[in-house]
Amino acid sequence: MTWQNVLIKADKPKDKPEDGPDYNWIKDEFRKWGKQVRAKGEAIGQSSNRSLYHFLANHVKQHRGRGGGQTDAYPVLARLGPMMRKDITKADYTSIISLIGLLERIEGEKDANPANIYFSSPRRIVKGKRQGKVEWYGHWRSSFYVKWRKKLKKEFVPTPVENDWYSSEINTAKPPVWQALYAEEGNNSSKVIVKKGLLPILKEYKKVVEG
Secondary structure (H helix, E strand, O other), rough: OOOHHHHHOOOOOOOOOOOOOOOOHHHHHHHHHHHEEEOOOHHOOOOOOEEEEHHHHOOOHHOOOOOOOOOOOHHHHHHHHHHHOOOOHHHHHHHHHOOHHHHHHHHHOOOHHHHHEEEEEEEEEEEOOEOOOEEOOOOOOOOHHHHHHHHHHOOOOOOOOOOOEEEEOOOOOOOOHHEEEEEEOOOOOOOOOOOOOOHHHHHHHHHHHHH
């Protein structure tokens, strides 16, 4: 079974125990999250049919050498998925909560935070030659990229994604991969793909268990 199937097919939480912490609380939230990260293709601004989960699991690896960081989210997915298929114990809970620190480290590392994935395109095309450079962060399919493709009369000219999925400033873009990790419930992205990211889910889980 793939990691993605583990996410989507997580067991339903058992009834809350009469006494003691509810370690299984996270399962329902995780199942909802797993369904949302199945979004793919045009829904997330990608020309391929790969899911958001795929890009989430590979967000750093695909961008190393051109603005990618060294801390990636896959260990988070690898640890959480299997635990959703069993009754969560206190030891499991401790292991899950330790992931909060890793997610916060990814968020704080400029080149690992998916809001800051770097892209660039020519600023101008003069007599078929590229001049200058426009830089942005978050999602590759920006209006800058589309304009460049049009000027070069490329065969593939996509529709730009939502304008807050990319940004000329760091830590401000809200692309789907960022949403999957960090979006707070009720986030105001122009197009919400994931309603609540993993870090807010884990923080809420800690509050539920520890009070």
